[in-house]
Amino acid sequence: MSFRIAQISDTHLSRARPFFDGNFPPLAKALRAARPELVIHTGDLALDGADSDDDLNHGVEAMNSLGLDWLAVPGNHDVGDDAVLAGKQPITPERLARWERCVGPLGFYRDIPGWRIVGLDTQGFSANPAHREFLAEAIRGAGDRRVALFQHKPITEEALADNAVNYWPLLPNSRAELLAMFDGRRPALVASGHVHQQRDRVADGIRQIWAPAIGFIVGDAFQKPVGHKLLGWVEHEFHEDGRHEARLHAMEHLVLHDIGRIPRAYGALAPLA
Template sequence: MKIVQISDTHISHLGGSPTDNAVRVVEFVNALQPDFVVHSGDVTILDPDEDRDRVAAREVLAGIAAPLRVLPGNHDVGEPGEEPFGDRPVTSERVAAFRAHFGEDRFVEEVGDWVVIGVNSELFDSGLPEEDEQWEWIDALPALVGPRPALFFTHKPVWALRPELQDPRLSVGPQSLPRLESALAALDVRAYGSGHLHHYALTFRDGVPVVSAPSTAFVHRGAVSADIVGPGLIQLGVVEYVIDESGALPFFRAPHDLVEPEFLQVEQARLALDAMGVVLPA
């Protein structure tokens, strides 16, 4: 059995290399013939209030042949914390707009004898009513999932590189982490997958693979240092999880013809930043 994770497609209604890459990745994923596909967030270019980007992203992702579930990232619904990117905090309205285009922002799907679980990382530490609803749903997961092996997906990593870096801008927030860890301990999680950091990295926690999925849109070679996000392969691609009775084994996969610009080399990203009122440093 195979499950593919794509992430951080940053699709724009204006087109450009991220959107072109996403179209190519859809073809590539179909060629892998997975049993299930997870998009782990940042579906749209940057602004969670630009509905045209959601429309464009939904049209591109409709080309995926396998069953697909989509999680939101901070660029899809905003993010929690005191300093959200672009002054776009997560709100009920932004979550509702995401759901209207991509379906529920959390899920449990049966794939063979396994279950695939996805949660909205941007709700943790948000204080929104949707966070309370998600916690109630998470608390019910052990009864729903039972002893079946599971893959667990979020946009932002569950764990930051170091405890002092546990911050809603980088990971699940510090207030929510203990409660989430307690809930996860009641499940048979065989792999964790996230995005957000725009690199591929594979580590292990208590022997369980913890995967940071690469973007398909652009790279951040100089934006954030490895001592904040950890070492990783800074290359565009997807993650393929090969699953058998021994567990889930992740592999980095990539077509050879993706365009790999730096973030600020993408015209559509610069236009989105300008529309959001984000002033770049000189």
């Protein structure tokens, strides 16, 4: 017996500014054909959910159009980002409340045979006691089940011991607090989005899967290649005996937008030196 979850990420949808909406219908068609038991969106559902109810509402309408059971965790473009990285959109109680009002809970867990699937809002993790309490409770109640985390940002870019403050992975203090809650254990899987690159590796005893985006990539002139710059989704298969398999579904017929060439979406990006 197994349970299949389709992980999608970084759709960046907007009714008012639909730069990337054209990639959603082909994705929806593929998901309906694949018929997973659950779809999990790992954040950046909306182009500007941090400031627009309508962008989030539009993202929810798109997800509902799948006709599939779905859950989502927020990304930095849905609720803002950590103060040290935020620029114009820091995480605030108002932004978190907007997500809860328009989309749903900031975190969730669901038990399937052999596993507890935990959706975690990693945006502002260390600043928000409610986030930490939620994760502690989710881990405590998992019992013998293996724990799979679905979250927006990767747990790290390279190693858990990394100390640099970097825009792409979890901040070091959030990572340390998250891992401490496992009390010497480890999550078996961390499935994330945000980087707009696909990657699948085991490091520090954790399977770390980065889902590719649906909306766009960040071209090499603006972002160091760490994984693969493509668009698509990831099919996870969880088995009762604790095994887990993941399959990449690259979607080569989507439009491979490069956000660095579309300054009208988020403003001009700084080219890499």
